[in-house]
Amino acid sequence: MPADTARGLLVANLLAQLAFGLLAMMVCIPSMQQWGATFGASQAAVQLTFSGFVVAFGGMQLLYGPLSDRLGRKRVLLAGLALAAAGSVAAALADNVLALAAARVVQGAGAGAGMVIGRALVQDHFHGAERTRVMAYVGMVMGLCPPAATIVGGQIHVRWGWQANFVLIAWLAALLWLAAWRGLPDSRPAAAPSHWLRAMAGAYVRLAREPAFVLYVLVLASTTATFYAFLGGAPIVLGGYGIGPDGIGFYVMAIPLSYIAGNYLTSRIAHRAGERTVMRLGQALTIGGLLLVLVLALAGLRTPLALALPLVLVGVGHGLLMPPSLAGTVGVVPALAGSAAAVAGLAQQLVGALGGYVVGLVPHDGAANLGAVMLAFAACGLVAQWLLHRRPAAGAASAR
DSSP states (O other): OOHHHHHHHHHHHHHHHHHHHHHHHHTTGGGHHHHHHHHTOOHHHHHHHHHHHHHHHHHTHHHHHHHHHHHOHHHHHHHHHHHHHHHHHHHHHOOSHHHHHHHHHHHHHHHHHHHHHHHHHHHHHOOHHHHHHHHHHHHHHHHHHHHHHHHHHHHHHHHHOTHHHHHHHHHHHHHHHHHHHHHSOOOOOOOOSSOHHHHHHHHHHHHHTOHHHHHHHHHHHHHHHHHHHHHHHHHHHHHHTTOOHHHHHHHHTHHHHHHHHHHHHHHHHHHHHOHHHHHHHHHHHHHHHHHHHHHHHHTTOOSHHHHHHHHHHHHHHHHHHHHHHHHHHHHSSGGGHHHHHHHHHHHHHHHHHHHHHHGGGSOOSSSHHHHHHHHHHHHHHHHHHHHHHHSTTHHHHHHO
8 A cells, every 4th residue: 555545544533533422422412402301300400411421431531541652552442432332332222321321431430541542553654744744634524523512413313313323422432442453553662660550650751851741731721711611601692692502602602713723823834834823823913802802892793703713714724723733742751742732632622622611600791701711711721821822842752
């Protein structure tokens, strides 16, 4: 097989493995509004099916990362996909909401492997500007996954019932298992004398001592929290502007779609402009877009477009920020790429959840408070990036 073709197939395989977790998370979202009636359960109990997935999905990444550094990427990924398939089958067979929530925990625990191993394999097989470009492709896929999974899941629910979505995820897990087994390189690290738990703790201590790694993670987590705050507050603000549930999605797409455009732009300019310049441009667009949201809100423009249009700048800015930040987290200590990806993934989930929670603590009579909360998290990322770029070796670390 020609080298370019093999490289392209490797990238496609990695993108599919990375996307799987988001697909498994989001595809059943349209079904959740009916699970209360289906199982005779409260909405709080139904919400456990989502929160349980998210906690397992994020928490297990801390285990998968160092295990993949020690045991090899492929075998850990295959184990995770098998676990996700088993959880999906159990979810399709669940006859009460607690059984469904437990199955979703198992599903999320398995699905977390692809997120960690995919990022670590990008570090293993791509370098410099090429790695940043691949991370940009990852960002484009991640931007497409939530809306695509929600649309597909809703159509499947209407035609074949909520169980069909879990059957679909089980089949996808099986196909990705085969794709990983046949198509991914099999890294077999040298055996280490220490126990794996001691090695895992040592890996996290080593990463915590790397200021550049901590700052990259802070940039990632703050950017994710900015977006999660938007997801939590935008429906309330748009509802105040007279937009019903059937129209909210069109305005919420402002950031995800422009995020894809930002990732594409990163893939085109990263090798010429350099990662630091790309990140600075991303921060400038993010902060500028949020300041515009605030100015328009304080000027009394209470229209959906006054919120959505400035957020296009934010989406493009995030698309410029995330790929070099992701590449930086796994590139500071290449030997611990799996552990680094795990920490970054968990930090994004936890700080992102904080953003979604904080936005609910303020009133939303207009977009001013939403813009202020988003700007506060974005400012944290800006400070972290400023400290990162003051370090003379920050750029060199991510380019190794």
